[in-house]
Structures are given as C-alpha cells and as structure tokens.
Amino acid sequence: MSKLTSLANRRQFLTLMGLSAAAVGCGTALGSGGSDKGRTKTVRYQGWAGTVTLPELAEDLGYLQDVKLKWVGNTISGPQDIQSAATGQIDVGGAFNGAVVKLASRNAKIKAVISYYGVDARAYNGYYVLDDSPIRSARGLVGKKVGMNTLGAHAEAMLDIYLKRQGLSQADIGKVEPLALPPVNTEESLRQKQIEVAVLGGVLRDRALATGGIRPLFTDYRLLGAFSAGTYVMTDRFLEQNPDTARTFVTAVARAIEWARVRPREEVIARMTEIVEKRGRNEDTAPLKYWQSFGVAETAGRVTDKELQLWIDWLGDRGDIPKGQVTASKLYTNEFNAYRPSSGSPSGAATSSSQSGS
Template sequence: MIRRFAFVLLISVLLIISAGCGNDNSAASGKPDSDGLFPIRVATQTGFNEITIADELGYFKEEGIKIEDTGVLGKGVTEYQLIAQGINDAFISGHPPNVAQARLAGLKMLAVAPGMVDNKDFPHVRYLVQDSSPIHSLNDIIGKKVAISNVAPCTDGYLKYYLSQQHLSGDINWTTLPSPGQQEQSLEQGLVDVTTSHPPFAGIALKQKGIRQIATSWDILHSPGAGLSVRGFSEDFIKQHPDVVKGFTRALAKVRPWINSHQEEAKRIVAKQLKLEPEDLSVFWYDEDKDINQDYIKQWFDISEQIGLWKKGDIQPADIFTNEYAPQ
C-alpha cells in the first residue's frame, strides 16, 4: 500500500519538475496543429477525472480537439493563474467557489460544463479515521488534526459548514497535503487524526485494515448540487474559439453518462494513468445534464458565504457560468 502511494508521489514530483522546465509555455497559436487537431492545454490530473477518460475514448478527437497536459499544479498555484499567464487554456477541476474567487481576483473565467456531483452511493468526499480512533462522528473532530487537500473549499469547507450548522466551535489543526494519496497515507501512519478523501484514493484507503469511515459529504449536505464541479475557460478564449468550446462541451456531455454506466472500464482508464490497480479505486458520479444547473451553483454560494469566503452580494451565481455553448 505504502509503496503504491510512494510511487504516485514520485510521479507527481517528476511531473512538477517537467512542467517547470520541459514544456513550451508560449501562448497557443489559436489554430489546429499539423495533425488537424486544436490543442487545449490543461493541468495534468492526478486523480479521478473525466477529461482523462474522454481523451482515452476519443471523444475530444471526434470534435477536432486534443488535450495537452502541462504538468501538475505546484503548491499554491491555481489553474486560473496558469490560464491568465498563457500557460494553460482550460480549467478542468475545482468547484463553483473556485471560479467565483478567481473572478473576484480579477481573472475573467467562465464555467461552460458541469463535472461530477455528489451521490449517496458514490460520495464526493469521505471522512476517514483509524479503526482504533475515539472519533466516531464529525462532532468529534474539534481539537483534532485533519488532513485536507489544496482543492478548497470542498475538503475543509464542508466541515466548516457542518460545524457552523451544528453550532460547534473550537480549533481544528487543518493540515494541507496536496500530493495525491498523501492524505490517506498520513492517516495510516498516524500523523493525522482524520483525513478527507476523494476518489480514486478513497477506495484504496478503505480497503486497508484499520481504516474506518465516519461520514461522507452526502451526510452533511444531502444534495447532488453541493458536489458540483465545473470546467471552463477564460472569457477571451471563449470569444476567440467558440466552436472549440462547443466541441469541448460536446465531448464532456458524452463522457459523463458513459462513466456512470461503465464504471469498471472508467476505473481501468484512470488506473492506467495513475499506475494503480483498477479494483482498488473509487469513482465519482457525474452530472448527466448537458447544462450547468444554476440551483447547484447557488448551493455552493450559500456554503461559501456561510464560511466567509466572500460576503453575500459580492458576486452572483450567474456571474461565473454560461450554458450558451452547451450541446443542444
């Protein structure tokens, strides 16, 4: 188990190095390459992501698009910063609050397609402890050391929202571990008391002896919308390449229901990329609607405002997305 995680961590480090010194970071030409495919540059994904699967199935190629990975995100670096710097073209992870925060910072980003949503049977986030832990519910995490990823606000945000709703207060030692698999490994080694865990690594962790689940994001929010992730581009890219954006949303509209109905095949594709065993992985559940649901975004805004990411009225749900380019 530890060897598997160590291998993934090594790959992540190598990708970060290659992203810093081996990639062409010049602005995209805005034209198809010699192979006739339009390149869309994105951050390399280190978890379960529909972009990887759509690319493997040829859905992007059918739309005249090819996905070009530019390396994993460094600590403290966001997809939105890389787009603003002309390094990447699209953001392919994260949630509505991330787009809202980018726009509040002056980066004109727009979501054009939904991604995964929360599901009772395929939860977005699982909360795990060691089997011997005295922690038996989320009410017990006050004063504890909790491992989170750098994909805020879904890891710490859900928990802060839950504690607020339950009128529970007290310090929590939030420990950010950005590398894939690092959160789960830290729990196994007893370095943290609780870990938040996403697919695919939640599945691996739960198969290990001595790991116990105390709750999921569904238990907190009871809503598919509160798990919504979104994909998109800068406003400039959308204006310059509307047909490419439409092709991008068509490819994703094909792959989302495919993943839901072909989970074992989807696991094999992701496992091949991450050098893991398919049977160990857990999966996300994907939104099968072609449009982004504004009510789902509003749920994220309610959470974000409750935990103080911004003040109510600073930005509206309609400001961060468009369905103009969704498949008809």
C-alpha cells in the same frame, strides 16, 4: 518538470488567495495556433498523473472530431489549473467550484462551461477516524487535527458545513485544526495518531478501508447528497474567439460523462487503462481499478446556480469574498453544451461505432 509546473512554482504568490485582479482581469488567453483572428482547433490543457480526465476520454472516444487536445504537462492542483487558464497559459482548466467563485471574485474574465466531477454514492470523500477513537460527533473534533489534501477547498468546506450543521459555535469551530497533508501520507498519519481525522477519497479511501481499523465520522455524500463539485472554465476571450471549438469541446466532454455513466464500470476502467498505456508517460495504471464514478450530478454536466451558490455563501460567511459581490448565474454558461439526452448524439458529433465508442 513541465514548463507550466515550473512557472507555477516560480509564482507561488499567484495563489488563489492572492491572485491579482490585474493578472486575471486582462483576459490574455488567445488560444494556440489557428488564423490571425485567434481561432484555433487546438485546446491546451493540463492533466493529472495516472488519471484520465474527461477531455482525454472524450478524445479517445472520438467525440472531439476535428478539435485536438494539446497536453502541456500535469497540474499541481485545481486552483493552479484554473489560474493557468485565466492567465492564458492553457485554454481550459478545472477546479472545485469554491475556487472558481473565488477566482471570479478577483475579476477574472472566466466562465464555467461544464461540471466534470462531483459527489455521489460511489464517488465521495469520507472523514475517517480510528476504530478506537473516542470521536463520535462534531463536538469531539474540538481541539483535534483533520488531515486533508489542501486548505480552503472542498475538504475544508465540507468540514465547516458539517460543524455548523451540528450546532458548534464559531469559537469552537475555530478550535478544529484543518491540516494540509500529501494525500498519500494522510492514512499513515491517521494510523500513527499524528492526526485524529483523515479525509480520504477514491483509491486512497478504498485502500484504507480494505486495510481496516477505521470508520467514517461523516462523508460529503451523507452531508449534502449527490452534487457536482467542480467545473471546467474557459476565459471569456477564448469563448468569444473560438465558439465552435468551445462548443465541440464542451459537448464532447458532456458525451463522455454520459458514456461513463451508462457503461459497465469494468468497460470504463479498461478504456481508461488503455489511454494511460498508449500515452507512454511511465504512469502506474493500478489505481485505475478503484475508479467508481465521475460523480457528476446533472445530465451532461450542465451547470446550475445551486452548485455555485453553495460556495458563494460559504466564502461570504468566511469573509473570503464580500457578500453580494458574486452572482451565481453570471459565473457559468451552458451555451456551448449541445448534448441532447433524447438522442444521445448532439448535432455534428461523431456517430459511427468506431468514433463514438458505442
């Protein structure tokens, strides 16, 4: 178990729901190494087992130039990842935008700098029922259990929006029971009828569909169309002390997004498989063959007001944050994203075929 994961387990009280303003408001991120002024050419981050993150892809493609990534362990969740960034344990963390909004509402001195995942026709979460289920509409979910990876995040938000758009009263919505389950167990729980609906995405969705016997009630893509759903964040202090490093990092991630968008899917999968094999962490590469898309909606992952306003409104309606407390435009910056779609090669980026992966 990594040092960060162990620390996260010892600090269960520092969940997104109750992260203290004192802990995140102090701006403790100093960067790792560098000069006495805190400047650094190293970006500390957490990964995901068996997965290639966009920064890791960008590094392999040569886009990070003289900036180095330092892997400090794997994260246990998006909220934990951005908490670690806010408290200075790492330099960049990523999470669902609702988690970013909530953390900012606790006076965390952070900025979203680039979108890194989202929803599109290939990358989406489906809300699946058994083929013989009587559930055919939102009304059928009243009194039923919906299994999802975690509560208070993307999956629950999509469920709430769906129920409201289908005209259910708040009282009836309260009778629908979201239930947190380990993702690897969600399909089995559905088939054993321990839950009535399973939220499945990515590899787990594709495997379940290949097995058969389930059908979608709705998907987040059908509900809202294509949209970016999560962002990488850095602390204000890191951005102020290390603007050049931040610009190189963010622009590299932007280039990796566009590289993956235009390359054949098989080429992207092959590249990510090589990355996992080279890092030697005894990880299973088989799930990578199910990769479809990062789902980032905007060119180069640029962040927009609408992507954050959706969650500001949702959290305000739930009473999780005071209405009017958070302003979308203050939560992010595109200042460090130097990607230019007209050229495809931002100023100062690696351009040779050996470095760029082109």
